[in-house]
Amino acid sequence: MGELANCPKCNVLFVQSQFRTVCDKCFKEEEKAYETVYKFLRKRENRKAQLDEVVDETGVSKELILKFIRQGRIQLINFPNLGYPCEKCGKTIREDRLCEDCKEGIHKQIHQLEQEKMISDRNKHSARETTFYSQSPKK
Incomplete structure (x- = not known):
């Protein structure tokens, strides 16, 4: 079941679900935008376009x-020059969330x-095992 939230785009109150993070009006606008992008990328001469x-x-x-x-609505396998930024350094990548350099660094x-x-x-373990001896003072 969804919960009430304000649309991040237009601030209208709506029921947010796992699949829908914007209100119905903004969702329809996003769908139109998706169609526009997909139609552009579907053309053979545009398949190698960069972001x-x-x-x-x-x-x-x-x-x-x-x-x-x-x-996953736009499959990068079909568009060789498209990518998205690494979440750490911003370098363009095509899979996962981090580039190889950032993964290696982590x-x-x-x-x-x-x-x-x-x-x-x-060091803690060896400190506990050390035995100290003391001599009592001579009388």
Whole structure:
């Protein structure tokens, strides 16, 4: 069951669902925009267009086109020059949410943190095992 929300585009109150994040009026506008983009990309001469070219030629916002791509409505496999930005660095990618460089950087950071934790745990463990002897003062 959906919940009441304000449309992020026009601020009208509507019932939000998993599939619909805007009101009916804005949803219909998005559908028209999708049709415009899809008709443009379907033409053979436009299949190699880049994202900025699609925005310029169709008048549809970059954010809305990216939304269609993320929803899987525009399949990138059919359009070799289309892509979307990496969520970390902004580099154009065609799959996942992060580019390979950012993924590799995150994996390195995780590995480094794991190494630091192992060293810290080892130091705590060895500190507990150390026995200290003291001599009582001579009388």
